[in-house]
Structures are given as C-alpha cells and as structure tokens.
Amino acid sequence: MIISRKEVAKLAGVSEATVSRVMNSVGPIKEETRERVLQAAAELGYVPNALAQQFARRKSGNIGVILPFVPKVHLFSTYYFSEILSGIGETAKRCGYDLLLIFREPDGARDYAKLFRTHKIDACIVLGSQNVPEERAALAELKAENFPFCLVNQRFDAEHYRTVDADHVSGSKAAVSHLLSQGSRSIAFVNGPLQYSNSADRQEGYKAALMEAGLAYEPSLIYHGNYSRKSGAELAEQLAEQIKEGNIDAVFAANDRMAIGLMQRLRELGVEAGEHYALVGYDDSDGSRIISPRLSTVAVPFYEMGKLAAARLLDPDQKTETSDSQTDVLPVSLITRETSRLKR
Numbered sequence: 001m002i003i004s005r006k007e008v009a010k011l012a013g014v015s016e017a018t019v020s021r022v023m024n025s026v027g028p029i030k031e032e033t034r035e036r037v038l039q040a041a042a043e044l045g046y047v048p049n050a051l052a053q054q055f056a057r058r059k060s061g062n063i064g065v066i067l068p069f070v071p072k073v074h075l076f077s078t079y080y081f082s083e084i085l086s087g088i089g090e091t092a093k094r095c096g097y098d099l100l101l102i103f104r105e106p107d108g109a110r111d112y113a114k115l116f117r118t119h120k121i122d123a124c125i126v127l128g129s130q131n132v133p134e135e136r137a138a139l140a141e142l143k144a145e146n147f148p149f150c151l152v153n154q155r156f157d158a159e160h161y162r163t164v165d166a167d168h169v170s171g172s173k174a175a176v177s178h179l180l181s182q183g184s185r186s187i188a189f190v191n192g193p194l195q196y197s198n199s200a201d202r203q204e205g206y207k208a209a210l211m212e213a214g215l216a217y218e219p220s221l222i223y224h225g226n227y228s229r230k231s232g233a234e235l236a237e238q239l240a241e242q243i244k245e246g247n248i249d250a251v252f253a254a255n256d257r258m259a260i261g262l263m264q265r266l267r268e269l270g271v272e273a274g275e276h277y278a279l280v281g282y283d284d285s286d287g288s289r290i291i292s293p294r295l296s297t298v299a300v301p302f303y304e305m306g307k308l309a310a311a312r313l314l315d316p317d318q319k320t321e322t323s324d325s326q327t328d329v330l331p332v333s334l335i336t337r338e339t340s341r342l343k344r
Contacts, residue, residue: 023048061122062098123314150164165327166301223239229261256281299334
C-alpha cells in the first residue's frame, strides 16, 4: 500500500505543502513542526517520490563524470579510470549523490553546460580533458555560468579552473634520477600526447633530472605513444635496435600500460628488461606488480584524487565556492622493483 503525502499531513495536523517543505528541506520550518511531520511519516512508512523531491529542490541528485569514449578500449578495466571512478563513487555515496557517466565522443559536441541547464547534474568532474579549442570553450562556458566542476589530472593554467592533480614533475624526475643512479646515461622517454598537461609535466621532470646530472636533453631519445599498451608495443622495433647497438641503456615510460606493452614486445625481439636495459613505468597499476620481471614505477594516488575531486564539489566541509580557483596537487612516490636493477 502506497502512503500519500495527504495522509501524512492529516496525521501531523499540517498542510500538504508543509509536508513537502519538510521532506525536501525547502524554506524555513519550525523545529516543532518539522519533528511532527517526520514522526508522522515514520509511523505511516511514507517514502517521498524521488522525482518530486528533485523537482522541488531543483536538483538532480547526480554528480556527472565526463569520460572520453575510446572505441575498442575497455575503459573501466584500465587502472587509471577504475581507481579515479571508485574514489569519486565513494565520496558521492557518502554525500548522498549518484553518479551519472557521460561519454564524450572524440569529435562530438562538448556542451557540458547543457547538462546543468537541463538539471541532469548538480556538479561534474571531467576526466581525460584535453588542451584543444573545443574543450577549452566548453570549460570556459561552465566557469562563465558559475556551474560547479572539477578537472582531474589535467590543468589549464591560464584559466585557473578547480583541479585535482598529482605531482608528475617530481614523479618523472624521481624515475629518471633513479635510472641515472643505477648507471644509465642514455635514457629513452616514451611519453603520451602533449595535449595532456600530465604528459608535459612528465617531460619537464625528465629534462630536470638530466640537467641535474649534467646531461644534455636529446630529442632523438623521445618517443610518443597514446598511453595504451599497444602503442608501447609498436615502439619496440625502433627501441630494440637502439638498445642492441648500445645507444639506449634505459627507458622511462609515462604509464605502466605503455611500459608493459613495450617490455613484452621487446622480449619477443630478444631484449629483456633488467638485463639488456633498465625500465621504469608510471602509475603503479596492478599489472606492474604481477608482470615478470616486476615493473619499477611511480605510484600515483588516483583513488584519493577521485575522492578529493568529488569532495571539493559535494562535501560541505571541503568544497570551495564556485568562483574560487583552487588546485590540489597530491604527492607521488617511486617504487623500485626488478626492471630497473640492471645487471652490469
């Protein structure tokens, strides 16, 4: 049997409008009246209609998460996205929100503001944001209309958006410095696309480590993938030849997926990590711990980044005003394992 708002109003001795205001926390209500309505609702087992509540509050109860749609890529099986989404989900649940996932087509429209105007979401987190004109325009519109949003693992320094990031400059510097400390001097760098700020940060850290060691930056040692395992494997032919000829004695890859793809293909070509060259990846994904030899890497707190991004938007104790510009940068840490311990 479905209990109506009218029955609650009758038992509490108030109007239906008062019941609605109490249930939706809308407008000033005397504490005595509020308690009487809540007690009547509890006695009758009244459950408010979720859609009606959303309409009354002019809120959806959703936090949107904008994700890149990549054909033939199982996005949720990747360590990066699964960890960040898990962190977002934990905070959203604690704050009484649901997740609404929105997939962004590579060449599709990026009308993020429409999600707010149509009351589909109350706040949003953007993952995989790229420094391209269409993205910058969509984010500028969000800021201009004062909609609450947060970027994760991507910065647009000139625009000063609310951002949760990791210290990728120090992380890549630590990785390359470690390889240098092991005796490597010709370190190849397999980076991701430079439209991501974290790729640019890793390149900056790579250069800083070389400079600190008194070594010149050699553009010929820079290779580019797209953060997929396949792109790492596709670079193996070029790197294998250079390693065999002694022109490269170590590789730093900007994420574990590229590092693992490269390492597996190099093995097929007769070149072993930890024996013929030293290797460090980035992320400290599950794969880095179970592959053999185990992959040295840089641990990034993606789960904590997701939690914090959601908290900045939803948690009354942690969120900042929409007009504020704030960047949180979380620390990373180097994890040394077998692939960087080159036997000389």
